[in-house]
Amino acid sequence: MLPRSDRPCHQPMTPTASRVRDVIIVGSGPAGYTAAIYTARAGLDTLVIEGHEPGGALIAAGPIDNYPGVGPFVSGPALAEAMRRQAQRFGAELCSGHVERFDVRDKPKTVGTSDDQHHGRALILAMGSAPRSLNVPGERGLHGVSTSAKRDGARFTGRDVAVIGGGDGAVEEALYLAPLARHVTLIHQRPRLRASAIAVARLQDHPNVTIRTSTEVLALHGNRRVSGVRVRSRRHAGDSTIAVAAVFVAVGQIPRSDLLIGHVDLDAGGHILTKGGTTRTSAEGVFAAGDLIDRRYRQAVTAAASGCAAALDAERWLSRPHSPLLDSIAREGKIPQDPVATHHRGRCLVHRIG
Numbered sequence: 001m002l003p004r005s006d007r008p009c010h011q012p013m014t015p016t017a018s019r020v021r022d023v024i025i026v027g028s029g030p031a032g033y034t035a036a037i038y039t040a041r042a043g044l045d046t047l048v049i050e051g052h053e054p055g056g057a058l059i060a061a062g063p064i065d066n067y068p069g070v071g072p073f074v075s076g077p078a079l080a081e082a083m084r085r086q087a088q089r090f091g092a093e094l095c096s097g098h099v100e101r102f103d104v105r106d107k108p109k110t111v112g113t114s115d116d117q118h119h120g121r122a123l124i125l126a127m128g129s130a131p132r133s134l135n136v137p138g139e140r141g142l143h144g145v146s147t148s149a150k151r152d153g154a155r156f157t158g159r160d161v162a163v164i165g166g167g168d169g170a171v172e173e174a175l176y177l178a179p180l181a182r183h184v185t186l187i188h189q190r191p192r193l194r195a196s197a198i199a200v201a202r203l204q205d206h207p208n209v210t211i212r213t214s215t216e217v218l219a220l221h222g223n224r225r226v227s228g229v230r231v232r233s234r235r236h237a238g239d240s241t242i243a244v245a246a247v248f249v250a251v252g253q254i255p256r257s258d259l260l261i262g263h264v265d266l267d268a269g270g271h272i273l274t275k276g277g278t279t280r281t282s283a284e285g286v287f288a289a290g291d292l293i294d295r296r297y298r299q300a301v302t303a304a305a306s307g308c309a310a311a312l313d314a315e316r317w318l319s320r321p322h323s324p325l326l327d328s329i330a331r332e333g334k335i336p337q338d339p340v341a342t343h344h345r346g347r348c349l350v351h352r353i354g
């Protein structure tokens with residue numbers, strides 16, 4: 001876990017707690033930090049509310065070997081920390097609260113944490129997604145149930161383990177575990193795995209991997225520690241228990257959008273809908289990025305790219321004539337002759353984009 005921001009959200013911030021930020025970014029994974037790097041670097045007054053998991057999913061990701069430019073690999077937490085420092089270096093302010101309320105139709109927009117509220121002219125939502133749970137008895141409270149092989153797999157070197165799921169994420173988990181574990185059982189409820197044929201073929205090359213399709217998980221067994229997975233095959237009568245020391249659950253991700261129901265348009269799976277190939281949401285001045293809008297790729301680099309896009313979209317939106325930002329500059333008597341060359345607070349504020 002990254003060290004929490006030493007600035008809790010409820011601490012009065014200079015000049016006042018009710019200061020209106022140019023941009024508030026909710027979430028501190030690659031999407032949120034990248035958005036902050038861009039908006040703060042553009043001179044926009046940027047607040048990042050980091051949530052319960054500063055650094056986001058990268059903290060659980062273990063070694064990352066596919067993020068460009070940091071090879072041969074970098075640990076997820078180290079990558080998150082580098083992004084965070086870069087955002088801070090450009091002047092983004094970070095605070096450690098967790099947003100519980102959104103008022104996205106207000107001008108300015110308001111987000112509420114447990115003990116404070118913050119106002120921003122534009123809002124970037126980057127709350128990511130959470131692992132979907134199996135919802136079976138024993139899943140909670142037993143040691144050895146994990147959602148990250150890269151983080152926890154090494155603890156089960158030489159042991160028998162199970163991976164639950166049938167998509168690319170599950171096969172990736174099994175591929176990571178195969179060289180470590182004595183035996184890996186991949187359990188999927190459907191007749192066929194959904195993962196790419198190439199990944200499945202790579203997995204089938206491992207002699208210590210068994211793939212059990214059409215198999216439903218009924219419960220996880222154990223006394224404090226996992227000792228087995230109770231399963232029901234749709235092909236053979238009768239239930240059975242597979243003895244394992246750990247279970248890696250990889251049955252998908254759920255976008256963290258509950259609090260936004262009724263505020264912005266979502267698809268049936270809870271992803272925030274964005275418009276016309278941009279990061280604009282159905283609410284004016286509200287942008288969304290990362291796994292929260294991504295049904296398909298969900299990688300650190302794609303989240304970072306969409307954080308960048310959200311920042312550029314927000315910047316462009318704030319640069320339009322009569323935007324909340326330019327109106328406020330006008331009220332301060334600093335109306336620019338040429339909005340694209342505006343200088344504000346001593347820094348270049350508005351860039352011409354596109």
Ligand SMILES: Cc1cc2nc3c(=O)[nH]c(=O)nc-3n(C[C@H](O)[C@H](O)[C@H](O)COP(=O)(O)OP(=O)(O)OC[C@H]3O[C@@H](n4cnc5c(N)ncnc54)[C@H](O)[C@@H]3O)c2cc1C
Nearest residue numbers: 027028029030031051053056057099128290291298300303
């Ligand atoms: C186990 C694992 C391994 C992975 N391995 C790789 C890999 O090898 N390579 C790769 O490219 N990708 C990998 N990924 C995927 C990658 O980590 C994610 O795609 C990426 O982190 C998504 O970024 P994000 O910024 O959209 O969301 P997240 O990283 O999920 O960050 C979301 C942020 O939002 C915050 N938040 C949530 N709700 C609130 C709220 N209400 N108020 C305030 N803050 C809030 C959280 O605290 C968190 O900081 C892995 C993911 C996992 C789980």
